Every structure is written in C-alpha cells, then in structure tokens.
Amino acid sequence: MPREALTVKGDDMDELLSKDEFRTALEDAIKGREAKNASFSMAWANGELKREHFARWAENHYHYVGPFADYLAYIYAHTPDHATDAKDFLLQNMYEEELSDVRHTDLLIRFAEACGTTRERVMDERNMNAVTRGLQGWCYAVAMREHFAVATAALVVGLESQVPSIYRKQYPPLIEAYGFGEDDVEFFDLHITSDEVHGERGYQIVLDYADTPELQQRSLDLVRAGAEMRFAYTKSLYDTYVAPDLERV
Amino acid sequence: MPTIRYVTSGCAVDFADGDDVNMLRVAIRNECHVPYRCASGNCGTDRVHVEDGHENLSAPRRRERERLGDLLDDGWRLACQTYVSGDCSVTWDPDQTALDERATDRSLPDAVNERLARRWLSAEDTD
C-alpha cells in the first residue's frame, strides 16, 4: 500500500450528507485499506504460509477479537435508551459472540490447536506483538470514549464488516491448500456469514444515528482509522512471523 | 444486471454483474423482510424456497447442510448462508420461526436453554 493512502484525511464537512451519500463515503473510507490485501492475507490466500504462521496468527487474533463483546459492552453502556434498535443490535452481537452458539473464541482456539499451539499460549497476552496490542487498545479507547454511532462506525463498519471479504478469500485455501478439516476451520465459516449481517446492521445504525455533519465526519475519520489499524495489524503479522522465515531460507 | 426477487415481500434488488452477494444481507439492506435470527446457519429462521436460479447460488457449506438436511434437496436454502451470483427468485412464509430445538444454544446450562427455547420457538414448535 502506498504510504500516502494510509495518511489521506477526509475533507471536513459542513453539510449533512444524505444517507446514500454517507453510505458511499463510509464504503470509500475503507477502500485502499482493506486487510484482505495486506501481505499476511495475500500469503495466506496464495497458500504460502506454514502451520506455525497460523498458530502465531491465532495467538495474536485472540487478543483483538476476544474482547469484542467487551468493546461492544462499553458502547452499549453509553447508548441512550431511546436508541432501542442500536442497543438491541449491540446486545445481540455480544450474545452471538459469546453464547448463542459455540463461543467464538473457542472456535478460534480449536483452529489454533489444529495449528500446533495450545489454549494457554493463545490466551497468554505476552504472545501478542506490539501492533496487536495497539489495535486492542485502540478498540477499547474508541468504545469507551466515542459517541455510540461513531464507535459503531469504527468497530463494526471499519473492522467487523471487512470480515466476510477477508475470510471468503482465506477459507477455501485452508481446506484445499493447507489441508485443514471443516471442523478445524469453523471459526472462519461462521464469520463469513454472521459478519455480513452484523456489518449491514452496523451500517444502518451509523446511517440513522450519525445525524449531524460532525458525527458523520467523525465516523468517516474513524472508519478510515479502523481500516488502517486492521491493515497495519495484518501486515505486522507478516513482518513479524513470515518475513524472518523467508529471509532464513 | 442480475436481480434477486424476494417474491413474498414483492421486492426485487439488482446488483452489479460479476458480484456475488449475501442473500440475507441484501434483504436487510433493502427492507425485503426475510425473517432471520442468528445469521450463522444455526436457527433456520431465514429458510427460503428457491423458485428459480439454483444454478446462481453458492454451494451449501457445512452449517447449511447440517441445518437443512433433506430440505436442501427440496429446494430450500438459508438466506444467511447463501451467496448469489445471478438471477434468482425466492419465497418464504412470513411468519416462520426457527426450525426446531437444535436452534437453541449448545453451550449454555439446561435451564438457560429452556428459557431460550421458549423465547425462540413458537407454541406449535414446542408442543
């Protein structure tokens, strides 16, 4: 990714965008920063990784997605009662992460174990790298400090809504190129579809409740920042764990 | 441009050539009122009968195969699990609910499961 593409800021807006214009602007804020195009994702899709790289991915990914219900709970706590649909969406999203089916982090750990690491290693926060720690901290900060529509934009539109496009590219090679069983990779299968709906409902909340030019502008800025954070996180996995292996060869 | 026809609600939604789109996501975005709950292939609330265009739908993956079983052969799909790459038409019962008690949680204590079953399933389903 060209460096400029990571640092371009949106023009400040002084007029409220229509919902259609705002949706297009939100979609554009992610473009050029999609994590599916980061080096680790590309190597994954091209069948170039080894099981130990997936193990390191899982040991990092757990600390980004593991607290997702916590992030949402902070947003929930400062969403006003009159925004009932937004509150319900957040609560349902939390419930689906944790309770409605197999707990999502347990599916992640199942995959990690198939890659040769252990539950203990995955849950040990000392095994995440610095960029993952930064992404996790950013998610907490946004969830605690931003207006609920802006935080939803950042975490659900900027981050979660990218998941289907990432995992649709990464799921087939897990089975076909890397030889995992369907059971091992259920984490990905589940998120391909559940995050389509979370992403769509997230867009609706943001379109409905970011209803001033300032909130729209802030949402766009944080969607852009979220996409950059996820891109940087994914790229750092390659830089930290894959590139040194390639150099050694 | 390909079109998804949500016949039961009278909705028709076009999408760009070359795209493949999630059937439930498109329905939610365009207010086509397909009933749904879990969005993860677990409850079956969003089952739709494919009237036309089977050939333009993604192959069912494991969750959908397990959830629908023989219903798949009868032309049913789960909107949340299905990607569409060309024209198709679907129908459903607007009042349909989850398929059966397998829709309830697999990880909760029994008492919680019972409460969820009561909330999720209609009286006929639990009779």
Ligand code: FES
């Ligand atoms: S909404 Fe539950 S299976 Fe699709």
